Amino acid sequence: PTTSLPPVLVSPSQPESKPRVPTLEAVPVIESSPASLPETSLRNRKYEPPTVGHGKPPTWIDVAKGELAKKDKSQRLSELTSSMIRAVVGTGAATTLLFAIFIQTPEFRHKPLSSLESTQWFIWLMSVTLLSSWAVLILGKFWESSDTEDGPKRVVMFAVGAGLGTLHLTIGNFLQLDFHDLHSGISYWPWVMEHWKFAAGESPALAHYAVFTGLLFALCRWWSHVTPVRTSQYDLMGAFLFALVAWFLPVAPQPLMPGVTALTLIVIQFSAPNFTAQQRKEFEAIATGWWQNG
Template sequence: MTSKKFTFAPESTPLAGFTIKRGIQRGGFGEVYYAISDGGKEVALKLLHSHVEIERRGTELCLNLKHPNLVSIIDIRHDEDGDTWVVMEYVSGATLDRVLADDFPEGMPIAEVRTWLAGLAAGVDYLHDRGIVHRDLKPQNIYREAGQVKIGDIGLSKIITPSQRGAQTESIGTIYYMAPEISRGEYGPEIDVYSSAAIVYELLTGRVPFDGETTAEILNRHLTDQPDLSPLPRSLQPVLGHALAKDPAVRTASLGDLLVEFDSALAGHPPVAPQQATPTPDQAPAPVAPAIQQPQTSMATIAEQPSHSRPGQPPPQRPRLFVPVVQHGPLAVRNISLSQRALESSAGMAAAILFTGILTAVGELTGMFSDTGETTPLTAVAFGLTTLIGSWALLVGTKAWEGTGPDSLSMRRLSLMLLGAGVGAAGWWLHQVLLVDLPPLAASQTSGLVDSIGSLELVRDKQPTMAGYMMFFGLLFGVRRWWWHTDGFRPKRLRVLSLLLTGSVSSLLGLAIQFPLAAAVGWGVGIAIVVQLSAPWIDPALRPARLHREEVTHG
């Protein structure tokens, strides 16, 4: 809100049927108030000050649109003085620019960015499907209320079919997010893609892709400079480079496509250069979608002035294009609610009890707990309980990180390593309480790479110490990619090759720290079997629907 006073004071009634409660925002096109109708409905009233005809035409286009990601326009009214008012849905949630400034000044986590992008894509694609371009997308016009992303200020929207040509020839928009072709009077849907990509860039980095000391400098950078992609996560650099392309004909075609490319990049797919036909001298490449050509004017005619300075841009980079390959794998970014994580973790833990019991029974019958082929119930109990505790730790630990994308891998490994150390301590304690020893060290284990940490022994009397247990399980949990065993989007419910690899890793760890090989392989493979069978698995054909449901539920 600016420091200037609003035209109308609280409790005034300039528009029949509504009582103003407070001013919300002042802008180049008018003032917005929070008001209450005579019937008690909360609304936002927008008083148009300048360019009334432009705003009125855009508002009329959207008067009957209904979409959960758009701020609804209720009516257009005129007061006794002939002033034009737009009656809109009141959104109590914070605007995206406030969320960014207050909570994420250095940039948002990728999962949070995707939530905003998904809502933005749904709302803007709805407009584009009806032949309407927004033309003024910016963080100040995007809200989130009760988890639902909403796009507001659609009064600047314009029909984008070539037959609909208005008299308006001025450049509209906020300079930080303004597509270069607006300087040529082109208003195709690609300008909304460009603006949205600039917003996503800011959400990820905390700064806009182009900045300068003056409006003219910023506008010139939009026209001539390539965006600096280096502050972005490496996997997303080609995605934003594609969407911020200067030429609208090669820019990402829609926000839905941008979301697909975003998810595909996070799933680990490398960029692939698209196959493009080379135009003949008398054949220019066709644009992605029809754009309106209007008489060329300065972009600064109505563009907002920069309100603050941002760091200058490093040398330009050439953006790379790629064709997205859709795969919903363990590194896909998903909006998984806390309740869903808790439910799936609980279900997995319950199933783990059953599968651990079966595995332990098979082990006791086959004599896998003793090098002599004989076993005791307490040996089986110790093995089963340790396996169950380890499985529970992995099911809960990996579920907490599920859907957070590849940028969380280092923290995933660290957290799982700490959980593994805790499992090791619990396993050692169980064996002490039950007075059960592990099978003796094999002849090949007379020495290891590590048998102590300083004065802390890992082995004593041919049995692992508590530190030895913690070292083995900590390394086992930290080295293996356990999210590939438990994620709902893993390739298969049970992968035999993964079990063999886990057995090999367990054997190598046993040799390295003198942990009994039979126990090391038994626990490694046993836990891998239990978690794969217990963790929920979603058939690949059903994953797009699951992603959509998670997006709708999360808002």
């Protein structure tokens, strides 16, 4: 007879009541020496104020440029759009004033303009002022927080001015304006090239007009009248000096271009934002606090 083995009862393993969570209790820790501090700690170190440039203490302009650098692209675009809209309004007023003076010159008192000619000259004057204002406002927005030297800026301004000069003369030729007849009878501008013998029909050539308009933009510091850190909203002396530069440059037509240049700068100053006196005082307080308290 076969003997059967009694069944062996195997009890299933009981699950642990608590999960085993790894800890670092049994892990040896390698002790590290604390980082060596400098010989002179922050507490005992002599205070050195922040400096800008050649060892100079910061000014309110440095603080203001720091705030300008914090603007995002959307804020810059919004400010630029607002300035360009203001430039349209300012250009309309400036062109109306300039045109009222322009038609009273000796050249036109004996040669009244027809309604068509008046419209053509008004459109050209407004185009020149508005396009120049927009170009300076756009470049000024890119440079408002930078410390770029004047040299590179003048190179850019010359290129922009040359392009604008080409565009200005192209618009004038499209409107069939007579630049030569406008200034040919004025004898007290002896350095102006009276006969414009640079192209057919004794009219200014595009290259000639572009070069002198580029010089007008490169010689004058237009960008300094766009920055928000300028000390005043308007600078009439600057407008006079810009007009003087345009007076010495043979940019047709004369004597209209000095007036166009001066009013263009005033339109730019009207359109570009600047910090108020209260904001400048706040920036000065911050700069003084940096200098005194670090």
